[in-house]
Amino acid sequence: MKTVLMVAEKPSLAQAIAKILSRGNMSSHKGLNGACSVHEYTGSFGGQSVRFKMTSVCGHVMTLDFTGKYNHWDRVDPAELFSKAPTEKKEANPKLSMVKFLQVEGRGCDYIVLWLDCDKEGENICFEVLDAVLPVMNKPRGNEKMVFRARFSSITDTDICNAMGRLGEPDHNEALSVDARQELDLRIGCAFTRFQTKYFQGKYGNLDSSLISFGPCQTPTLGFCVERHDKIQSFKPELYWVLQAKINPDKDSSVILDWDRVRVFDREIAQMFLNITRMEKEAKVEGTSRKEKAKQRPLALNTVEMLRVASSSLGMGPQHAMQIAERLYTQGYISYPRTETTHYPENFDLKGSLKQQANHPYWAQTVKQLLADGINRPRKGHDAGDHPPITPMRSATEAELGGDAWRLYEYITRHFIATVSYDCKYLQNTISFQIGPERFTCSGKTLISPGFTEIMPWQSIPPEESLPSCQKGDIFALSEVKMLEKQTSPPDYLTEAELITLMEKHGIGFQLLCTSCPLSPISFPPLALPRPHSSQQKHWERSSTDASIPVHINNICQRNYVTVESGRRLRPTNLGIVLVHGYYKIDAELVLPTIRSAVEKQLSLIALGKADYQQVLEHTLNIFKRKFHYFVDSIAGMDELMEVSFSPLAATGKPLSRCGKCHRFMKYIQAKPSRLHCSHCDETYTLPQNGTIKLYKELRCPLDDFELVLWSSGSRGKSYPLCPYCYNHPPFRDMKKGMGCNECTHPSCQHSLSMLGIGQCVECESGVLVLDPTSGPKWKMACNKCSVVVHFFENAHRVRVSADTCEACEAALVDVDFNKAKSPLPGDETQHTGCVFCDPVFQELVELKHAAPCHPMHRSGPGKRQGRGRARGRRPAGRLNPRRPKDKMAALAAYFV
């Protein structure tokens, strides 16, 4: 029997589709990567009986990157990234070994049906899958077709079966347009990011951002936040005046009448109107109106609306909200949370979903009433053809979910119930008055039926004081007429919800199809005029999901371009402001959202087969290359702004340790990225991030004479010394950049791995447990690769690593001295030498916290080893030959072995 391999974009879809096609009659097992499952069943395909194997990938299989050499920032001029630097496809997530998984499952299959999402990215993934799997599949006979593409727009029985019934072919042009997008994003983003980062970090010490990144999505996102900041800064408050009249329809109530002119900006004119009005004693009813109005029930919920409400009403950031929603989804509480669709599919079981909520302690009443009266037809929304709107899938209580998960679930459920509820109906009552020549009005709302606001009480119409009952011609005595002086106020910083709306409007985080405007608005020479962009009309149609909006917002927070203030308002930092103002000065297009859309437009030509992939790529890269050079040449314009806000490197930081070259003190710059700067040599040495740095007893590296510093992590209390020079310029061939003394293979330096290494890490493959000589009296050894920390010999007076090794496990022996009074050693002993893994005397004194049960010592009792298992305690290779060079010259010679 022949086999048909079928591949969906994610595991949940593979399962759902297989369930439909097999009518629930399938057998499933997990694939070798643990993430994807394979669902098998038999059926017919092209008139023959076949075995179906339905599985999935997890999004993109491959990602684009530069080849290794071009990932070295110091050795590559960023300008080379535009054309010279070659790119290669790498596995997107090596942990999933997706290529291998696909090949294992695809080997020996005869046909392949591609069920990837029906958008451009999905089309691109089709070809990633084919690249992996075609070489191992059976070769077709003659020119029999073996590759098929299923096109579907929802996961419903009819849609999926229809797709299976008329399979097509994957669209190579659409896939190519994504290849082009990836290459453009990579080359442009990395070139600008590397240049900016190196340029400004080389000059300023307090930027407080480890990376000055640039990207076609994140930069315009930042642009929106700064644009609002500029509006606030340039705002000039204006005085204005309003008239207010008051009548007393009866003794205990008064009604305020609003002026029909609303306000005037000239005090004298306001005063004139006041004088005229004050001459009158009464207000005459000019007319009354009662209009029935409705507040519409909400549209079905999609991702962007959910994120907006989560931010503005629940105080949850989009990234966080999305994570919670995903968890609720995988636990079966809500439907798939990534969708643009606000329209329920025809066959959606609204009643069934509602019935699930009929016994909920919080809304049973409303739901039961709705079921008894009959539900309302939901409003007609937008069908983006992706997934159904977000709805609850089963009832859940506050106690069950708790915290933010409950709050988000509650919102989603109330929103769902609201969509099948009735509109809120109310009366809009208006009374207009004549006071002399001036007209005044008062109005109020009277609720007729609350409709959906019952389940969404925050939307309900606030009860207003009742208006006087009156008719045309009635006269009321005026009790007061006054003039109020007020001031216009500036807008506030953008809320996250507003930013999401702006991003959506400008298509950031969406694939775009322009529906109307002409081609190629990217310009060279650059457009340097500041021009507001958030007021432009929307003319884009979205065509994809929107998972990336939270990512871009998160990006600009992490880079310290904006901070999240109370009310989830985004306030740009000095760095963010200077960057955006700098782009405005040099090339405003770099920060305008149109930059993304212009590129998208070129790409859509590839997708439509109207333009050649290579030509478009070269053309667009060429424009950006020229923009890049112009930017580099004009960087002084941005630098002028930087100078105002930031301090030069030489003026930042505190003197900490001595430079090995000039022996002057170098300054420690704590702000991100933390580093040491020698102003005499004008050299910068990066340090490990996220920890504290201290001088290490004025000890020096024997190789370069730099003073060592001690890095300690806050949480785990792990610490190790490092040489600032070696950390940046590895001294030995087997060392890499970013290694401290605990990874240094120097054969005789007292701080090196060779001298302090004790044995192989108990958890990770390649790490070595290294004595932390600064840790006493709570002595510990820490892995130099992973986070394992082993505590031992508490209160020992001295702990040293001996030159001898354990016969059983090859670990270095440890020599421990205790004070007489505190010694835990048997008898009156104060000193003992032994293996920390095997020595029975040491057994009680070593806390092998992490992997204790795996260690031979704990498996088979002290000292005894079972079988010929891996020697866990084996020492680093250098230590197996512990002969030390005798003098300095011999030592030097040893380095160059």
Place this chain on the structure above:
DNA sequence: GCAAGGTC
């Protein structure tokens, strides 16, 4: 160390 796009 970099982008943005899938999704785990």
